[in-house]
Amino acid sequence: MANLLRQMNGELAAVAGEARRSLVTIGNGRSGVGAGTIWHSDGLILTNAHVVQLSAPLVSLPDGRSRPARILAHDDKLDLAALGVDASGLPTIELGKSKQLRPGQWVLALGHPWGVAGAATAGVIIGMGPPPEMGWPNRELIHASLRLRPGHSGGPMVDTHGRLVGINTMMAGPEVALAVPLHVVKAFLHQALA
């Protein structure tokens, strides 16, 4: 049994390591950072709208280079933003199926909680839908039992295959993470960049 747990730990680390390759840091030259997820190898980056509220975002790529970013599209209601940086050959992440997430299955969230770069946290899917008691009856979000902290916003949420299923967004209460599901992200990009 201990062997199984060790193997599972190794696999968790592998999934986190893989997902970290598409994780970027988004700063604005002042204190506080957010996260972002590389969507396209030619420099398309996804994050939360609330991460780039201030102008002139600066993106630090996984290889350490920093690039100023242009805000290509943003939607405050969905809390999504698409950024463009001048780069090519960036590592991208395999896409998962957010409509097929099942309560109880494991997910990992990557980001920079309190500025700790590339940190991983794991939990299970609680369910999908509008968050209870927050007054957003029509908002579709992933609910996961893990703790997001300042700096996680905009980072990837991945399944046990390491495939992207959502964008980390906020907490609902002290214990429950909310993420924008991938299919909502896709629809946003389709509409914003078509």
Place this chain on the structure above:
Amino acid sequence: MTEVLRAVSDALAATVEMAGSGVVRVEARRRLPASGIVWSPDGTIVTAHHVVERDENIAVGLPDGQTVSATLVGRDPTTDLAVLRAEISNLTPPAWVEPDSLRVGHLVLALGRPGQSVQATLGIVSALGESWRTPAGGRVDRYLQTDLVMYPGFSGGPLVDAAGAVLGLNTSALLRGISLTVPTPTLHQVVETLLTHGHVRRGYLGVSAQAVRLPKTLVEELGQETGLLLVSVEPDGPADQGGLLLGDTLVALDGQPVRHLDDLLALLSSDRVSASVPVRIVRGGLLQEVKVTVGEHD
């Protein structure tokens, strides 16, 4: 590449789907609905007492999506349990298991259905202990605490083991801020009592009392600062028949200290009904002991 991780993750999700067929939505309060567990195919549902805020106009949401009306069979505030009867048959109860082989560190799931679909959180067993008495006076067969996140609406839902069997009913109201489970044996006992009698028996003394400060010498001798002064004793009631008098100060019942009214209420539990118990009193400044046969509250 990630075989074990995927296998465990898939198994967890499959467990949720399997056990989820026995989890219903309970609509019996103004804010967010809560959860309940199918007790038997005939529509009997067990849920948490504190989520059933009204006695009428109760609805139950089933796994297949339909919503049916339900009536309150009975409730036991001391263990935070309530039983409902939904107007439906051929429900699927989950597999129940007694938590005898459960150990600290075991993976467990909490399931809920505050909305249409089943929801889940994962955690481990944090603490296991012997039988205990809730602040409201209910006897629970064992202490079962987890580190599970009790998402809004999860109260009344099941604690599920890795095999998908139900270990008990989760409630966030027995002890505030701690995820506790009422284990299957207590659940069985309370549900059967509620189905038979509609309520859980409570002990009765037939007195009115108020907490008073004890004299200094007694404080040192008893290790408690207050007792209960009897301000009325019902004629021919259990206390009267046992020889308790107006003006006596109750300091212990059945070997347990009585400092406040809550202590006495907690001690007048169903298992003490009809039992002859020693009662320690202060009368004329002196400690005395009398025997009282606890009556039943109606």
